Amino acid sequence: MRTWVARHADPNFEAVRGCVTHTEYAYSVTMSVKHGLLALLERAPMHGYQLRVAFEESTGGTWPLNIGQVYTTLSRLERDGLVRPLPENDSGQQPYEITDAGRTDLTLWFTTPISRTDRPRDELAIKLALALTTPGVDVRAVVQTQRGATMRTLQEYTRLKVRADSPGDLSWRLVLDAMLFQAEAEVRWLDHCEASLVRYTPPAVPEVAAGTDADAHVLPEVTR
Amino acid sequence: MSVLELRDVHRIHGTGEAAVHALHGVTLTVAAGELVAVMGPSGSGKSTLLNLAGGLDRPSRGEVVVDGTALGGAPRRALAALRRRRIGYVFQDLNLLASLTAAENVALPLELDGIGVRQARRLALSALSEVELDGYGQRFPDEMSGGQQQRVAIARALIGQRRLVLADEPTGALDSQTGEAVLRLLRSKVDDGAAGVLVTHEARHAAWADRVVFLRDGIIIDASDPLVQPERLLTASGGAA
Numbered sequence: 001m002r003t004w005v006a007r008h009a010d011p012n013f014e015a016v017r018g019c020v021t022h023t024e025y026a027y028s029v030t031m032s033v034k035h036g037l038l039a040l041l042e043r044a045p046m047h048g049y050q051l052r053v054a055f056e057e058s059t060g061g062t063w064p065l066n067i068g069q070v071y072t073t074l075s076r077l078e079r080d081g082l083v084r085p086l087p088e089n090d091s092g093q094q095p096y097e098i099t100d101a102g103r104t105d106l107t108l109w110f111t112t113p114i115s116r117t118d119r120p121r122d123e124l125a126i127k128l129a130l131a132l133t134t135p136g137v138d139v140r141a142v143v144q145t146q147r148g149a150t151m152r153t154l155q156e157y158t159r160l161k162v163r164a165d166s167p168g169d170l171s172w173r174l175v176l177d178a179m180l181f182q183a184e185a186e187v188r189w190l191d192h193c194e195a196s197l198v199r200y201t202p203p204a205v206p207e208v209a210a211g212t213d214a215d216a217h218v219l220p221e222v223t224r
Numbered sequence: 225m226s227v228l229e230l231r232d233v234h235r236i237h238g239t240g241e242a243a244v245h246a247l248h249g250v251t252l253t254v255a256a257g258e259l260v261a262v263m264g265p266s267g268s269g270k271s272t273l274l275n276l277a278g279g280l281d282r283p284s285r286g287e288v289v290v291d292g293t294a295l296g297g298a299p300r301r302a303l304a305a306l307r308r309r310r311i312g313y314v315f316q317d318l319n320l321l322a323s324l325t326a327a328e329n330v331a332l333p334l335e336l337d338g339i340g341v342r343q344a345r346r347l348a349l350s351a352l353s354e355v356e357l358d359g360y361g362q363r364f365p366d367e368m369s370g371g372q373q374q375r376v377a378i379a380r381a382l383i384g385q386r387r388l389v390l391a392d393e394p395t396g397a398l399d400s401q402t403g404e405a406v407l408r409l410l411r412s413k414v415d416d417g418a419a420g421v422l423v424t425h426e427a428r429h430a431a432w433a434d435r436v437v438f439l440r441d442g443i444i445i446d447a448s449d450p451l452v453q454p455e456r457l458l459t460a461s462g463g464a465a
Contacts, residue, residue, distance in 0.1 A: 144438070148446050151263075154431040155448070162411070180428060187427035195265060 033065065033073050035109040038082060038102050045086055047093040048074060059175050077102065124186070128193060140197055147190040154183040226289075227387050227419035228254040228277055233286035235272050235442075246272040248442040249286070256387070259411060259420040261430035264439035270423045271392060273439070277421055278311050278390045279303050291387045308337050312381030312418075314391040314410070320365045320373060320380075326352060327361035330380045337384075351379040355409055371402035378406060382413050389413055389420045395429060407432045 033055075040046060040054045048070045055065055074096055077083040082102035086095045098106070124146060131137045161176045235247040247269045254260045262270050275281040276288050279295045288295045291310050295303060313319075320329050331348035335341060349361050355375040365373050374396065381389060391410055395403030411432050414420040422433055430436050438446040 144446050147438070148436075148448055151427060151430065151436050152448055154427055155433070155436070158428075158431040162408070180431070184426075184428045184431075191265070191425075 033069060034077065035106060037070070037073055037077065038098055038106040038109075041083060041096060041098040042103065042106060045095040045097040047089070047095045049093065050095075058171065140194060143190050143194050143197070147187055147194075150183050150186045150190070154180060154187065157183065226253045226255050227291055228252070228421065229287075229289040230273070230277065231287040231289070233273075233276060233283045233288060235269075235276060235281070236284040246442050247276070247283070250439075250442070250444055252437065252444070254388075254419040254421060256417050256419050257414060258435070259414040259422060259433040261422045261424060261433035261436045262439060263425060263427070263430050263436060265425075268439040269442040270439055272442075274390050274392050274421060274423050277388070278313055279307050305337070308333050309384060310387045312383075312386040312389040312413075314374075314378050314381045314389065314394040316393040316396050320376060322365055325362050325364055326357065326368065326376045326379075329365070329376055330383055333380065334384060347383060348379070351383040352376070354382070355379045356405075370396070371398050371405070374398060374402070374406055375409070378409050382409070382418075386413070386418055389418050390423075391420065392423045393425070394422070395424075395426070403429070 036055050036058070037051055040051055040058070043054075046054065048067060051074075052065050052067055052070045055070075056063070074083065078085060078096070080101075082099055082105055083096045084099055086097055088094045128139065128142060131139045131142045157176050157180045161173060161180065164173050164176065230250050230252040233247055233250045234245070237244045237246055250269070250273060252260070252273075262273060264270050272281070276283055277290070279288070279290065279298075282296065290306060293302070293306055295306075298306065321332070324332065327345060327348045330351050331341075331344040334344035334347060339347075352358065352361055352375075355378055357372060357375055357379065360368065360372065360376075365376070368376070374394065378394070381391075389410065394410065395406050398406065407429060410420060410422065420433075422430065424430050436448045437444055
């Protein structure tokens with residue numbers, strides 16, 4: 001309970017409380033918070049607020065963490081024996097340190113490639129697939145609306161990258177590059193969808209037409 | 225202040241049944257200090273738009289105004305002078321003259337414009353320095369890498385008092401780092417007050433622009449608003465994308 005009170009007495013708590021994860025890509029990163037915190041604790045023991053600040057610094061502020069998210073994750077890590085609490089400091093803040101089991105888990109994370117199947121379903125692909133098979137939906141308009149929005153995101157990441165020009169910004173620039181390349185891939189895919197739509201003739205009866213038009217299968221296959 | 229204006233511009237190649245309507249009533253304004261990217265599939269009219277904006281082609285209908293001069297009504301000689309002095313071109317095909325050194329290539333538009341050889345050479349070396357090609361002035365194009373040649377072409381496009389810079393796939397087949405350097409130069413020239421139009425099919429390159437215009441079948445189907453705050457991506461209170 002004491003920790004809970006200390007946490008809510010944090011002057012920054014109100015400021016960060018409304019700060020949810022924001023980018024399209026953020027949700028996939030939420031899965032990495034656990035290992036992100038373990039990696040930070042490998043540097044040195046830290047309490048929750050320090051971890052939040054260090055996490056944001058490492059990612060250039062791209063993925064602001066809710067302080068509650070930090071404490072929830074710490075609780076789970078403690079439950080799983082991957083971190084252990086240290087005595088509270090004079091301010092009533094409780095630092096945590098990584099355990100040997102935590103180090104093993106962290107090493108495994110760094111050495112194991114991330115599988116795309118571990119990521120959430122691609123809502124955009126599902127949306128387009130359904131747009132194609134829902135009567136009355138202007139699929140090209142759906143594509144264009146999304147492309148405009150993704151293009152704007154790409155522009156904004158580029159602006160941020162232009163500003164991050166000093167050698168010390170490399171880790172932040174690489175994070176931005178990751179987002180840039182993902183957004184670019186999405187635009188390319190949308191271009192591809194548009195080109196496919198130009199050649200697409202909706203089948204009169206979908207069941208009968210299945211298997212006759214390679215282009216018509218591009219989107220429905222995504223749902224499988 | 226707008227530097228480039230396309231007013232209801234049409235361009236039809238050929239006549240009769242063979243006529244190809246490359247542009248269908250395109251209206252576009254590009255202000256000083258603004259970089260506009262034009263995207264679209266092959267055959268959508270991107271290059272036609274750029275050629276019209278640069279006075280290299282004339283519209284079948286509509287008007288193109290560059291820096292206050294309506295290109296349609298301008299005499300050929302005045303048009304040529306405008307192209308030399310006010311418009312810089314960076315095209316995929318670099319058009320560097322193989323028999324001239326890098327400095328001579330860059331100085332050429334100035335010399336054609338009557339500026340003395342010595343002064344033109346001095347300005348050319350300075351322009352080469354701006355694109356980080358100090359010491360390369362005496363090299364011939366075939367003694368330079370693709371990225372270096374591209375930078376020479378950019379120095380030539382940006383030399384003098386250019387008000388409008390037109391770039392058609394300026395990064396060509398360059399690797400991503402070199403391509404980015406080219407875009408930084410273009411961005412920097414625009415930030416210094418020129419207007420820029422960048423034709424590209426690469427979204428990552430178009431992202432350097434302030435606005436992105438999408439062309440399809442000779443028609444602008446969408447155009448983004450100018451960017452305001454990239455930081456909005458980082459905070460929910462600023463409104464997520």
